Amino acid sequence: MAERFTEKQGQYLAFIYNYSVIFGQSPAEADLQRFFGTSAPTVHQMLKTLTAKQFISRVPGKARSIALLVDLDEIPRLVRPSGGR
Template sequence: MNRKLNQLLDGQTPAGPSFTEKQGQYLAFIWAYMQINRQPPAERDMQRYFGVTPPSVHQMVLTLERSGLIRRQPGVARSIQLLVDHDILPKLQPVQPVITSVQRY
């Protein structure tokens, strides 16, 4: 509180919420998904988009929640709420497919 007050008195704008590039992409995905589908994504939707494992998505959701960037109701499906203004979110980048030299069966 004192830091924000000092910033205002010094003519500086308070810093917005900070998040990593990867966290920003998850937040941007949540916002975009909600715009298209009129409901928050399930963890499975994020897993499909980002091509990661269920534990990875769950850990990211927990991290975003602990950081105060989202809120959700435990035990309620699709209950994610963004707590940041969508104007500060980065542009959602398409996920690049993994290129491998291993032949499929």
């Protein structure tokens, strides 16, 4: 069976899920940027992609409004990126 999302998309979904469990709110784009060690435009584009594919939803103009739209059993285990702290 083909995967619904790429490995990288799965890691973003896993981070969103784990961050939400730990902190009781969804992550800001800056939290994703720090964890993955990427630029702000890269994170923003990934969130746009995840939204377009209906893996997440967001409320425009509202901070920390990311909501997962995938079943929790589909979310892969979060792995710290190479070179991470």
